[in-house]
Amino acid sequence: MSLPFDLRTLRVFLAVADQGGFTAAARTLHVAQSAVSQTIAGLEKGLELPLFHRHERRIALTPEGEALIPHARALLDRAEAAHLAMRELHGLVKGEVRIGIPSMLGSYYFPPLLMGFKARHPGIRLTVVEAGARRLQRMIAEGELDLGVVIDDDSSRHLERRRLVREEMVVCVPREHPFARRESVSAEAFFGETLVLFQDGYFHREFVDALARETGTTADIAFQSNLIPLTKAIVRQGFGITTFLRRVVEEPELQAVSFDPPAWLDLSLAWGRGAYLSRAEQAFLDFVLAHHEVL
Structure with missing residues (x-):
């Protein structure tokens, strides 16, 4: 009617x-x-x-x-x-972007991009969710997040993706550890040490688990924590070693050492396949892709 x-x-x-x-x-x-x-x-x-x-x-x-x-x-x-x-x-005066970022990236990589976008579009609200890579992928696929940073591998093929950066995963040890004087460390040598690792569901843990399967070794896990400052403190005190993205290790009391062979992760910005991107979301995507060299 x-x-x-x-x-x-x-x-x-x-x-x-x-x-x-x-x-x-x-x-x-x-x-x-x-x-x-x-x-x-x-x-x-x-x-x-x-x-x-x-x-x-x-x-x-x-x-x-x-x-x-x-x-x-x-x-x-x-x-x-x-x-x-x-x-x-x-006119991009208002809007909201819900973005998911793994903890290592949220703390050490993305702040300059988030602040730069906010300075350009002060009326757009950014809601940042920090979680494990697999949970973020599910949230994107189910529409709970508009965009998210994921590991560009087979598990993320169902999402639309744009490559952001390639970053090295390295062994993180205290300065006095014998590994600190080496140019590289084999996976077998890494698994010969007591480890401090993230819990399941985080790409940090998935990387270590995949490396263990490839080498046929078993991880000796002393601590599990998703808190980066706590993990660093445990490593500094000599209770175990871990692996991080290289940039996360940059501090005086810790040393980053490459794996032998070097281990690289490709990081991409992703959204649901076929999902509609609002003007605010498209603006954020365009901004990140145009300025991702700051990562």
């Missing part, structure tokens, strides 16, 4: 009610008086209700007209709010 009015008709109705007559309303709307009269007549016919009492030189609202006033104003206000929201999004 179609409505007997549209927003334009309601705007004319309110103009007549506010101005107290057809002539004054026509002047306000910059249209002919006959057009105003025809619009009101059509509205009354469609509603099958009289909206105005017509006198020789003046008009007055009927009870039906009085009842329509608040509804008409509310509809026009909501339409204007919707129009404003769309104009703001078109």
Whole structure:
């Protein structure tokens, strides 16, 4: 069932009610008086209700007209709010981007990009979720996140991806550890040490588990923690060694040593295959891809 009015008709109705007559309303709307009269007549016919009492030189609202006033104003206000929201999004004045980032990247790689984007688009809200790589992939696929940083491997093939950076996974040891004087460390030697590792579901742990399968070795895990500062503290105190992305190890009391052969991870920005990207999300994607050299 179609409505007997549209927003334009309601705007004319309110103009007549506010101005107290057809002539004054026509002047306000910059249209002919006959057009105003025809619009009101059509509205009354469609509603099958009289909206105005017509006198020789003046008009007055009927009870039906009085009842329509608040509804008409509310509809026009909501339409204007919707129009404003769309104009703001078109100009990227407002919007929201929900992005998922693994902990190592969120703490050590992405802050410059996030701050740079926020400086350019201060009205766009960034919601950053930090979680394991596999959980982030599920959240993206299920629409809980708009974008996320993932490891570019077979497990992420179901997502749309754009390559960001290739980063080396290295052995992290205290400065006094024998490995600190080496140029590289074999996987077998790494697994000969007591380890501090992330829990399951994080790419850090998946990397170590895959390396153990490839070499037929078993990890001797002394601690499991997803907290990078705690893991570093355990390594500094000599209770185990770990592996991180190279940039995470950059501090005086720790040493980064390459694996033999070197181990590299490809990191990509991903979103749901076939998913619609809003203007805010597309702007964030474009910004990150244009400035990912800061990673």
